[in-house]
Amino acid sequence: MNIQRTLLASAILSAYSFAFAQTAVVPQVVVTANPFGNSANDQILTPAKVLAGDELRDKAGSSLGETLSQELGVSASAFGAGASRPIIRGMEGARVKMLENGMAVSDVSGLSNDHAVAAEGATAQQIEILRGPAALLYGSGAIGGLVNVVNERIPTALEPKLTGQMEARGSTVDSGRNVSGTLDGAVDKLAWHIDGNLRNADDYNTPVGRLAHSDTRSRTGGIGGSYIDNWGFIGVSASRLSNVYGIPSAEGSKIDQKQNRFDIDSLVKSPFEGFESFKFKAGYTDYKHAEIGEDGAPEVLFKNHSLETRFELTHKPVAGWHGTFGVQTENTNFSALSAEGGPDTVPVTHSTSNAAFLVEETDFGPVKFNAGGRVERVKREPVTGVNRSFNLQSASVGGQWPFVHGYALGATFSYAQRAPSTEELYSAGPHDATVTFDIGNADFRKETSRNIEINVQKTTGLLRWKANVFRNKVSDFIYGHITGNLLDEEGNPGDELRERIFEQADATIQGAEAELEYNPTGAGWSGRVFADTSHGKLERGGSLPLQPATRVGISTAYKMGAWRAGLSLVHAQSQDRLASFETTDTPGYNQLNANVSYTQKAGDYDLTWFLLAKNLTNEEIRVSTSVLKDIAPLPGRNVVFGVRAKF
Template sequence: MNKHVLFSLFLLSFYFGYSQVSIIGTVSDESNQPLENVNITVLQSLNGATSNSKGFYRLEIPKQLESVTLEFTYVGYKSTLHTIDLSNLEGNDSYKLDVIMVESALELEEVTISAGFAKEKDKLPYIITTLKKQDIATSGQSNLSQNLAKIPGIYNISFGNGVGKPVVRGLSNANLILLNDGVKQENFQFSSSHPFLIDEMSAERFEIIKGPASLQYGSDAVGGVVNVIKERPASINTIEGDFTSNYHTNTNGYLNSLGIKGSGKNLFWGVRASLKSHEDFSDGDGNDVYNTRFNEDNFSANLGTRTGFGKFSVRYDYTRPQYGIQNIASQNLVNTVPELLSSGRENQVWYQNLTNHLITSNNTIYLNKNTMDIDLGYQSNLREANGGVFNQTEEVLLSPTYASMQLNTFTYNAKMSMPFDDNQLLFGINGALISNDADESKPNNPLLDSKINNFGIYAIGDFKLNEKITATSGLRYDYRNMTSDPVVTETTDQFAVNNSYNSVTGSLGLVYNFKKEHFFKVNISSGFRSPTIPELTQNGIHSGIYERGDANLKAQRNYQFDVNYHFHKPWMTIDVSPFYNKIGNYIYLIMTSEEAPIGNGNIFEHVQNDANFYGGEIALDIHPNKWFGWHSALSIIRADLTNAPLDIEHPTFIPQDRWTNEIKFQLGKLAFMKQSFASVEFMSFFEQNRTGQNENSTPAYNLINLKLGTKVNIFNQDSDIFISGFNLANETYIDHLSFTKQLDLNMMGRNIVFGLNIPFTIRTQKSNL
C-alpha cells in the first residue's frame, strides 16, 4: 500500500506548482536592434524561452535554484553564456539581464558541457570540438564515425559501410570512451570491427575531447572522449519535432528518422524512431564489394519532470543493427557460390547481429547555489556473429552463429557543482558493474564469462586568477577489478584472471587571454587504461587468427602535453594545436614467430611497450562576407614504439596525414529559396609509409566532394533540402585505416545523396501537457 502512495505522490509532483523568481531582459545586436526568436536555455533545468519581436524574454526559475547559467543561441551570432546569482532576490523581485549578441558568419558552437561545467570553449585549456545534430542531419554520411572524421585530428576506421570507429590523434578502441546520455558504453572496445551502438539522430550534438580526460570519466580516456549530448526538451507549452530522410545512389540506401517532443511547465517527453538500410556498395571501378550491406533499427523515448527542487528524467534507447562482415571466409564463399547470394539488402551470411537496450536516469537536484547531478544507467547488449557455410548436399547456404555474448552493465555517476564568484569546484564519484555471459556452445567468443568492477573519485577546480588568466586543475583516483571464468570450446582455451588495477591521475591547464581576440592555452594531463578482458584472457581463434592474451599485462599510463593558440574574429578563426602524448606500457597486437596450434598462420599476441604519439592540427576558417567562406585544416599524426620486439617501429592503424579545403558560397533569398549554398571540398590524404607490422604502405589519394542546399517552406516550416556528392571523381582507393585493406577491398566509389530535413512546431497553451 505504501508503495502505491509513494508512486502516486511522485506522479503528482509532475504537476505541483512551486515558488519561482523571474529573469527578464532584452536581446539585441551590436546596433541595439532587437533580435527575435533568440533561444535562451537554463542549463541546470533545461527549460527556456525565446525572445519576441521586441527582443524581450522572460524566464521562471525555481527559488531553490540560486545560481543559474543561461545560454543564448541564434543563427548567425556567437553563442554566449551568462551565470547569474539569484540568492539576493527578495519577494517578487525580478532579475534583469540585457544581452548584446555579436554577429558571426562562422557556424561554430561556442559552448560545451563536457568539461564538467558549462563553459565557452575559448576558455578551456584543452581542445573540445563540437558536431551539431543539424550538421549530421544534412551531411549525407552513413554512420556516426564518418561524420566525426570531418573534425581535424579525428579519423575513421572503416569496416565496410555501416561500421566505423573514430580515431582520435592516432588512438582508438579501448583508448577512447563513448558517453551516451552520461553513461559510458562498454560494447565496442575489444575490436575495430565492433561499432558504437547509437542513433546519431537522437543527439543534440556530439562533443569530442582530444587527449586524456580521465579526471571526470575514468579508465580508457587515454586518447579522448566522444560525449553524446541528447536532444533538449521542447520549449515550454510546445510540441515540436523533425523528419529527416536521405537516399544514397551507390547503395540504394536510405535513412529515415522521425522525432517528436513536447513540454509543459513541469512535464516533458519525447520519442524518436530511425531506420537505415543499405545494399552492397560499388567501388571506383564499378565492382560490387560484397557484404558491405547493413540494416539498422533505432527507437528512443524519454520522460521527465521539472520541480521546485530539481529536474528528473528517464530515457530508453533501443538499437538493433545487422552489419555485413568482410573476411577471407566470406570472400571465399562469394567466389564459390555466387549464384546463391542475393544482391539485395538482406543480411544472409557473415554478419554481426546486435541488440542493445539502454535505460538511463538523469537527475539534477538544486541545493541553493550548488547542484547535484546523479546519472544512473543500465545497458543490456547482445552481440552475435553469424557465419556462412555452403551445404553442398542440399545446395543451400547456412548461417550458423559463431559467437554469442550477453553484456550487462550498471553505471553510476554523481557530481556536486559548487560555483563561487567566477570560480567553480566539482566533486564526483562514478563507476560501473559489468558482467559478460558468453554462450560456450559457440566456438569463437572473444569475451568469456567475466566481471568488472570500476570505481573512481575526483575533484576538479576552475579558477579565474585574474582578468587574463584562467586555470583548470584536478585529481582523480581509480580502482578496477577484473575476473574471468573460462570454459574450453572447440577453438578457445582462454585464461582465468583475477586482476586489480588502481591509479592516481591529474591535470593542470592555463588559458592566457593576452589580447581581446588572442588565446594561448597549455595543458598537461595524465590518463589511465587497464587492459581489456580479451587482452588478458584471449587464447584461441578470433576474427580468423589465433590470438593470445597475457594475464600479466600492466595498466597503460600516459602523459599528454597540449598547446593551443586560438585567434578569432566574427569573420575568422585560427587554431594551431600541437600535442605530445607519451604512453607507458602501451598495449598492442603483434604476430609472433610461433605457429598457431589450430587454424592457419602464426600466433598473434598482446604485448606492451612504451609509445610516443605526437603531431597536431592547424585549422583556418575565413568568412570575409556573408556569401563566401573558406575552411582549411591540416592534421598530422606520428607514432613510435620504444624497444618493441621484432624491431617493430610503429603501431598499426596510424592515420595518413590529411589536408582538407572547403570553399562555400552562400546566397540570401532567391525566389522561394532561402539561405542557399554550394560548397566544394578537396580532401588530400598523403602517403603513409610509417607502417606497423604486416602493414603495407598506402599511396596518396584525393577526394572531391560537393554539396548543394537550400531552405524552402514546406507545410509552413523552413526545411532543408540538399544534394551531396562524395568521391565525385570516382577515385579507386583503399584508405590506410580500412579494416579490410588486407583483403584488397576498395572503398566506395561515387555516391550521390539526396536529403531533406523538415522541422515542425505546434504551440499549445495547455500547461498540463
C-alpha cells in the same frame, strides 16, 4: 613532427588574421560533456569540436566514424559500412570513450574494429569531441579523448509547443534508404521525447567493383520523459537498437547486434548552501551480438551487461575557484563465448570500477587555469583465470594566456592511467570476423600516459585559427601483434586464423594540427583550411599499427537566404610508417565532396531539400587506419539526396 614548420604556419595565419580583422558573432553551442557547461568557443583547455545543425546533417554517415572522419585530429577505423569507430590523434579502441548523453555507451566497439558503436548519429542533436581535463570525469577509458552523442532523449526543458524533425534520404552507391525523426512535447510540467531511425543499404560500389558483404540493416528507437520544475528535473528513458551488417572479408561473416538501454537523469538546482547543482545519472545496458558465419550459424556470442551510476556536485566559486566533484561506479559482466563448442574467445568476466573525480577552474590575472584529478579502482574477476585489481590515478592541468587582444597561447599537461581491458587480459580463442586467434596476457601492467600540448589561436573576428602540437609518452602501451603464425579454431597449427598476441611496450605518439576558418556561421562566403599529422612509434623500434595518414583539407561554402552550398577537398598523403608485422603501404588519395540545399516554408514546416555528393572523382580510397585496407576501399562516387522537415 616539424615544430619549426608549425610555428611558421602559425605566423602566416597571424598575418592573414590581421588583414581580415572584423567583428563576427558566433553562435554559442553548449558542450554538455563539459562540467561547467561552457560553449564550444570556450573550450580553450579542453580542445573540443561540436557538430550540430546543418553541419552535422551534411556530414552524417552510416557510422559514427564516417561522420567524424574529417574533423581535426580525428580519423576512422573504416571496417566496412557497418562498423567505423573514431580514432583521435592515433588513439583507438578502449582509449577513446564513447558516450551517449554523458553516459558510457557500454557496447564492445572498443574491443575490435569489426564491432559497431551502439549509438545512432542520425537522431543526434549534436556530437561532441573532447580531450583534456574534462575527460577525467568519464574514466580511464578516455585516455585518448571522448566522443559524446547527444540526443536529448531525457528532456531538460519544457517545449511551448510540439516540435520535431523528420528526414528521409537515399544514396546511390549502395541503394541506401534512411528515415529518421524526433518528436518533443510537453503537458504541464511533464516533457516527453520520441526518436527513431530506419536504415537499409545493400553492398556498396567501389571504383574496383561492388564490395561483397558490406550491406547494413539498422533499426533504433527511443522514448523518454521528464518532470521539470523550478528546482530542476528528473527523467527516464528507454531505447532499443537492432543492427545487422556484413563483414567485407573472404569469410563473408555478419554481425547481428542488439542493445536495450535504460537511463535515469536528474538535476537539482541550489541543493545546498554554497552549491549550484547536484546531478545524478544511472544507466543500465543489455548488449549482445552474434558473429554469424557464411553458413548462417552463430560462431561467437558477445554479451555485455553494464550498470553505471554518476553523482556530480558543482560548487559556487570559493576564493575564485569554481568546480565539480563527483563519484562514478560501473559494474559489468562481459563474455565472448563460442557458439560451436570450441574455445571461448573471452571467458565470462565480472568487472567493477569505483572512482572519484574533481575538476576546477579559476583565473590568475589574465590567465585562465583549469585542473582536474581522478582516482579509480578497477577489478577484473574471470570465471576462469587470475583475478586482477588496478589502482589508477589521473590528473590534468592547463592554462591559457591572452597575450594580445583576440590571441591566446595555451598549454595542457595530463597524466592518465588505464587498466587493461578484459579482452587484453583474458582472450584465448578465435575471433572469426577479424580472422584472428586472440591471446591475452593476465600479467599486464596498467598503461600510463604523459601528454603535453601547446596551442596558439586567434579567437575573434571573421577569420579565426588555431594550431596545436602534442607529444604523448605512454608506458606499457598494449597492442595486438600479428605474429605471422596460422592457427585453427582450437589454437593448433593450421591455415584458418592469424595468431594475434596482445603485447605491451613503451610508445610515443606526437603530432600537430592547424585549422583556419573564415566566417564559418555567417551568411555569404565561408571557408576552412586544416591540416593534421600524428605518428605513433614503439620505443624499442618500429611504428604502432594502423597509424593515420597526414592530411590537408580545404573547403568553401556559400549561404544566402534559402540556399546553401559547399565544396570540400581532403588530400591524404601515402602512409608507409608501418608496424613490424604490417606489410603494405597505403597510397595517398584525394576526396572531393559537395553539398547543396534549399529551404522553403510549408505552413508550420521548414522543408529542406538537399543533395550531397561524396567522392565525386570516384577515387579508390584506402585508409591506413583500417585492418581491411587491402580488401575494402571506401565507397566510390555517392550521391545522397533527401528532404528534411522541421517544425
